[in-house]
Amino acid sequence: MAFSCTLSHPLFSKIRCVSVSASSRVAVAMSNDSVAMEEKSSKLKIPHVLSVAGSDSGGGAGIQADLKTCGARGVYCSTVITAVTAQNTIGVQGVNLVPEEFVAEQLRSVLSDMQVDVVKTGMLPSIGVVKVFCRILKEYKVQALVVDPVMASTSGDVLANSSILAGLWEELLPMADIVTPNLKEASALLGGVKLTTVADMHSAAKSIHDFGPRHVLVKGGDLPASLDAVDVLFDGINFHEFRASRIQTRNTHGTGCTLASCIAAELAKGSPMLQAVQVAKHYVETALNYSKDITIGSGPQGPFDHLLKLKHSFSSSSRQRGFSPDDLLLYAVTDSGMNKRWGRSIPDAVKAAIEGGATIIQLREKEADTREFVELAKASLEICRSHGVPLLINDRVDVALASDADGVHVGQSDMSPRVVRSLLGPDKIIGVSCKTPEQALQAWSDTADYIGSGGVFPTSTKANNKTIGLDGLKTVCLASKLPVVAIGGIGIGNAGSVMEIGVPNLKGVAVVSALFDRECVTTETRKLHSVLTDVLSTQASR
Ligand SMILES: Cc1ncc(COP(=O)(O)OP(=O)(O)O)c(N)n1
Ligand SMILES: Cc1nc(C(=O)O)sc1CCOP(=O)(O)O
Numbered sequence: 001m002a003f004s005c006t007l008s009h010p011l012f013s014k015i016r017c018v019s020v021s022a023s024s025r026v027a028v029a030m031s032n033d034s035v036a037m038e039e040k041s042s043k044l045k046i047p048h049v050l051s052v053a054g055s056d057s058g059g060g061a062g063i064q065a066d067l068k069t070c071g072a073r074g075v076y077c078s079t080v081i082t083a084v085t086a087q088n089t090i091g092v093q094g095v096n097l098v099p100e101e102f103v104a105e106q107l108r109s110v111l112s113d114m115q116v117d118v119v120k121t122g123m124l125p126s127i128g129v130v131k132v133f134c135r136i137l138k139e140y141k142v143q144a145l146v147v148d149p150v151m152a153s154t155s156g157d158v159l160a161n162s163s164i165l166a167g168l169w170e171e172l173l174p175m176a177d178i179v180t181p182n183l184k185e186a187s188a189l190l191g192g193v194k195l196t197t198v199a200d201m202h203s204a205a206k207s208i209h210d211f212g213p214r215h216v217l218v219k220g221g222d223l224p225a226s227l228d229a230v231d232v233l234f235d236g237i238n239f240h241e242f243r244a245s246r247i248q249t250r251n252t253h254g255t256g257c258t259l260a261s262c263i264a265a266e267l268a269k270g271s272p273m274l275q276a277v278q279v280a281k282h283y284v285e286t287a288l289n290y291s292k293d294i295t296i297g298s299g300p301q302g303p304f305d306h307l308l309k310l311k312h313s314f315s316s317s318s319r320q321r322g323f324s325p326d327d328l329l330l331y332a333v334t335d336s337g338m339n340k341r342w343g344r345s346i347p348d349a350v351k352a353a354i355e356g357g358a359t360i361i362q363l364r365e366k367e368a369d370t371r372e373f374v375e376l377a378k379a380s381l382e383i384c385r386s387h388g389v390p391l392l393i394n395d396r397v398d399v400a401l402a403s404d405a406d407g408v409h410v411g412q413s414d415m416s417p418r419v420v421r422s423l424l425g426p427d428k429i430i431g432v433s434c435k436t437p438e439q440a441l442q443a444w445s446d447t448a449d450y451i452g453s454g455g456v457f458p459t460s461t462k463a464n465n466k467t468i469g470l471d472g473l474k475t476v477c478l479a480s481k482l483p484v485v486a487i488g489g490i491g492i493g494n495a496g497s498v499m500e501i502g503v504p505n506l507k508g509v510a511v512v513s514a515l516f517d518r519e520c521v522t523t524e525t526r527k528l529h530s531v532l533t534d535v536l537s538t539q540a541s542r
């Protein structure tokens with residue numbers, strides 16, 4: 001399809017609108033200003049999806065799903081709201097359409113300024129909005145158009161009636177790079193034909209392709225539950241089937257919007273279509289699986305967690321708070337050699353230490369191979385989470401990421417805490433070993449949460465470790481802007497003397513052999529805990 005036209009726009013002194021074929025999407029509007037803008041922005045191009053959709057007050061679908069999906073996939077998302085819906089997990093209680101002229105105004109605001117890569121449409125509630133959208137999009141240059149032909153909510157409520165079909169057939173679908181109907185939408189696009197098998201989906205994809213989109217993805221989530229979830233992609237020549245086992249969950253509200261916006265996000269990053277669809281399928285599957293047990297709302301269909309965060313942050317079995325310096329009181333640091341000698345697994349040792357009163361755990365497994373370390377970390381994390389005790393990993397950021405541990409402890413020759421922070425994000429706990437005031441200040445400016453300072457006393461647990469003594473510990477504590485935990489040669493006999501050096505930011509002791517090179521970890525931890533709490537209560541009574 002080709003066309004040419006002349007347009008005027010208040011933001012462009014001269015607009016050239018060139019003819020394009022259907023395959024090159026939409027018309028190009030360029031002025032000297034916009035060319036300059038493009039050159040400047042090429043220095044740091046942020047992949048950008050514009051979502052044109054309805055707002056879902058329940059937060060699971062529509063604009064809200066698109067924003068979360070793009071955020072989760074590392075892509076910027078701007079929005080044009082076509083309708084505001086009042087809905088929850090029970091259904092749609094109300095729909096308020098945004099006037100066409102205001103949809104147009106939002107579109108021009110974003111497209112004239114923000115270098116959109118991919119446009120994704122969801123709820124286009126009237127033929128007028130479909131037409132306005134198509135007309136305006138043709139004025140701008142975007143890389144791709146993803147069309148999710150939303151007609152009904154997952155609860156069955158009508159979000160766009162059949163009067164928009166003519167607009168889809170004649171205007172929107174010919175501009176689309178991909179259209180992603182579910183079985184009901186595919187059936188509606190084809191005038192009500194019945195679709196009940198995978199073979200039906202193939203022929204539907206082919207027929208919809210005849211309307212002009214470059215790709216058609218017919219989603220088979222509504223096939224009979226006895227069948228695998230199959231989606232069929234047709235690119236005009238070949239069919240590709242995506243099969244996944246069904247995830248048993250009520251939390252499927254917003255899956256269609258999410259899939260389409262994830263495809264858009266991947267296209268914006270430059271992925272080819274097949275890969276974008278594959279990534280999007282995997283993303284939705286992962287999010288559904290992760291969220292299968294969360295409970296939001298009382299209705300039959302709940303939303304899921306696009307950011308894969310909610311369960312770990314707030315479920316009863318997880319840590320419910322951020323890092324507190326008081327967590328450092330009794331810091332148990334494991335050693336596989338010692339525990340093996342006493343016939344204990346690491347998770348058993350962790351459990352025993354927590355039972356004795358350990359307030360934070362570090363897995364310091366210098367001998368474990370990576371796969372074993374990740375498994376140990378996952379098993380230990382389950383125990384720590386069920387007791388609200390943070391679990392940190394010694395040295396290995398990869399193991400912390402793979403196990404979703406609460407943080408990492410690094411030394412002066414390990415990965416820099418600043419790099420660790422960039423990899424773990426703002427919520428994880430980072431500890432740094434410091435023997436000098438300068439190192440302590442550096443740890444603070446590198447965004448660490450605490451420092452470990454020692455060796456306070458000689459130790460045989462860490463080879464060639466310099467002893468700084470109680471004086472060295474005090475000097476570091478006085479300089480540190482971060483809470484401090486003392487380490488090195490500390491046990492029941494000398495922990496009191498360490499805590500009594502009289503500096504407020506010394507919060508506790510970190511101990512290896514005094515707990516784990518002993519027959520009963522729980523007993524030793526309990527004894528040490530009682531020494532520490534005695535010191536604290538004496539200090540409090542002064
Ligand atoms: C709480 C705590 N403090 C200090 C250390 C020592 O870390 P590092 O200097 O990196 O030495 P290794 O433990 O890696 O041998 C620690 N692990 N924990
Ligand atoms: C792991 C570690 N780091 C130290 C430091 O000085 O930074 S001392 C040390 C070993 C601590 O073991 P134990 O409690 O058996 O003495």
Ligand SMILES: [Mg+2]
Nearest residue numbers: 395410411414
């Ligand atoms: Mg280290």
